[in-house]
Amino acid sequence: MARPRQFDEEQVIRAVRDQFWDAGYAATSLEDLVRVSGLGKGSLYGAFGDKHRLFLKALREYTDTSGGYLREMLTAAPRALDALRAFVMAPVNDPGGAAARRGCLMANSTYELATSDPDVLAEARRTYEATTALVAESVGRAQDEGDLPRDVDPVETARALLAAQQGLVFMGRTGLDIDTLTATARTLAAKLLPDA
Amino acid sequence: MARPRQFDEEQVIRAVRDQFWDAGYAATSLEDLVRVSGLGKGSLYGAFGDKHRLFLKALREYTDTSGGYLREMLTAAPRALDALRAFVMAPVNDPGGAAARRGCLMANSTYELATSDPDVLAEARRTYEATTALVAESVGRAQDEGDLPRDVDPVETARALLAAQQGLVFMGRTGLDIDTLTATARTLAAKLLPDA
DNA sequence: CCCTTGGTGGACCGACCGGTCAACAATTGC
DNA sequence: GCAATTGTTGACCGGTCGGTCCACCAAGGG
Numbered sequence: 525m526a527r528p529r530q531f532d533e534e535q536v537i538r539a540v541r542d543q544f545w546d547a548g549y550a551a552t553s554l555e556d557l558v559r560v561s562g563l564g565k566g567s568l569y570g571a572f573g574d575k576h577r578l579f580l581k582a583l584r585e586y587t588d589t590s591g592g593y594l595r596e597m598l599t600a601a602p603r604a605l606d607a608l609r610a611f612v613m614a615p616v617n618d619p620g621g622a623a624a625r626r627g628c629l630m631a632n633s634t635y636e637l638a639t640s641d642p643d644v645l646a647e648a649r650r651t652y653e654a655t656t657a658l659v660a661e662s663v664g665r666a667q668d669e670g671d672l673p674r675d676v677d678p679v680e681t682a683r684a685l686l687a688a689q690q691g692l693v694f695m696g697r698t699g700l701d702i703d704t705l706t707a708t709a710r711t712l713a714a715k716l717l718p719d720a
Numbered sequence: 721m722a723r724p725r726q727f728d729e730e731q732v733i734r735a736v737r738d739q740f741w742d743a744g745y746a747a748t749s750l751e752d753l754v755r756v757s758g759l760g761k762g763s764l765y766g767a768f769g770d771k772h773r774l775f776l777k778a779l780r781e782y783t784d785t786s787g788g789y790l791r792e793m794l795t796a797a798p799r800a801l802d803a804l805r806a807f808v809m810a811p812v813n814d815p816g817g818a819a820a821r822r823g824c825l826m827a828n829s830t831y832e833l834a835t836s837d838p839d840v841l842a843e844a845r846r847t848y849e850a851t852t853a854l855v856a857e858s859v860g861r862a863q864d865e866g867d868l869p870r871d872v873d874p875v876e877t878a879r880a881l882l883a884a885q886q887g888l889v890f891m892g893r894t895g896l897d898i899d900t901l902t903a904t905a906r907t908l909a910a911k912l913l914p915d916a
Numbered sequence: 917c918c919c920t921t922g923g924t925g926g927a928c929c930g931a932c933c934g935g936t937c938a939a940c941a942a943t944t945g946c
Numbered sequence: 947g948c949a950a951t952t953g954t955t956g957a958c959c960g961g962t963c964g965g966t967c968c969a970c971c972a973a974g975g976g
Contacts, residue, residue, distance in 0.1 A: 526952030687887030722922035
């Protein structure tokens with residue numbers, strides 16, 4: 525039929541996602557995208573549409589991947605309480621703290637664009653609600669397993685845990701050293717997930 | 721001697737700060753700044769330097785003002801525990817939720833620029849540490865007043881409270897409705913500031 | 917009164933932005 | 947091997963960006 529594509533779509537999206545992750549949306553130029561993708565401008569446009577659409581695709585790839593990891597982590601753990609602890613500790617999981625400084629692409633994008641870009645806002649809400657639902661399910665499971673008191677609302681607890689996690693992400697972005705950040709994460713996990 | 725200035729410096733800084741607050745740094749053009757300040761480009765440059773320096777001035781104005789409010793709030797309250805609750809609830813203080821959607825200029829700036837702008841990163845760290853110290857002082861006072869247990873570290877608790885507050889700011893920026901946000905704030909305050 | 921000094925404002929600049937397009941390359945069907 | 951179709955590439959476009967510059971203006975000092 526016609527000339528076949530000379531690139532792997534997923535590979536390009538991941539490269540583009542990393543670029544947006546490191547530099548943000550506005551600070552990433554088309555030239556940057558051409559460089560990290562290895563494609564020409566025309567190919568980029570032909571395959572993914574304009575910069576905004578390409579960004580949304582990269583963002584969606586990020587949320588899908590992260591959501592997948594989260595679901596896996598929450599369901600794989602033998603005890604739900606351990607998984608919830610790991611959820612709060614996730615921002616400090618990287619020993620060197622590089623991940624903490626990079627932050628979360630969804631959070632970065634929300635702060636940069638949510639007020640002006642309805643698509644990004646919608647994606648933020650979608651991700652936020654999906655995460656809340658996943659975490660709430662694990663809170664319920666931890667209650668069933670006798671690790672969390674019965675008298676707390678799973679969804680409300682999930683929202684508190686998510687807020688705590690995002691607060692840690694923020695503190696990581698201010699460059700707070702990883703040890704202090706880890707200590708704070710432990711404090712939050714201990715207070716929000718009491719042993720009883 | 722010479723022609724006197726025809727504008728009030730603080731008033732201009734506040735107008736500029738609001739513009740950066742609403743639109744972010746990159747998304748604010750010099751034309752926007754000229755519009756909101758009422759000055760010409762030349763006057764703006766003569767009085768404040770380039771865009772970056774003007775931004776830092778506006779950011780500093782914001783952190784100074786916010787820091788002043790915080791100090792006042794923390795020291796004015798008869799009981800420190802009440803002040804700490806108010807600190808956590810601050811992001812949901814606005815009934816309509818408009819303030820929650822706008823977020824915190826320092827947090828917005830950190831997310832947009834901390835990785836690429838050392839000056840903004842330094843300001844973020846400075847503000848973060850000052851806030852931690854202020855809150856920790858109140859935690860200590862609450863302990864003295866018998867409202868918080870003696871066995872927790874004030875600084876560690878302050879960091880946890882700050883993370884919780886910034887997590888709420890983030891959730892506000894995703895457009896979460898103000899009632900849900902308020903409920904989450906209450907949950908966090910209750911867990912992190914137990915009555916005993 | 918006019919000279920000096922600093923403030924003002926907008927025309928103007930080069931650079932870079934996102935996006936387009938036309939010439940060319942690679943593949944399949946016939 | 948030729949036509950049809952799609953992918954690829956980089957030169958090119960108009961627009962906007964941050965920043966500069968200069969002609970003009972309002973005061974005070976002599």
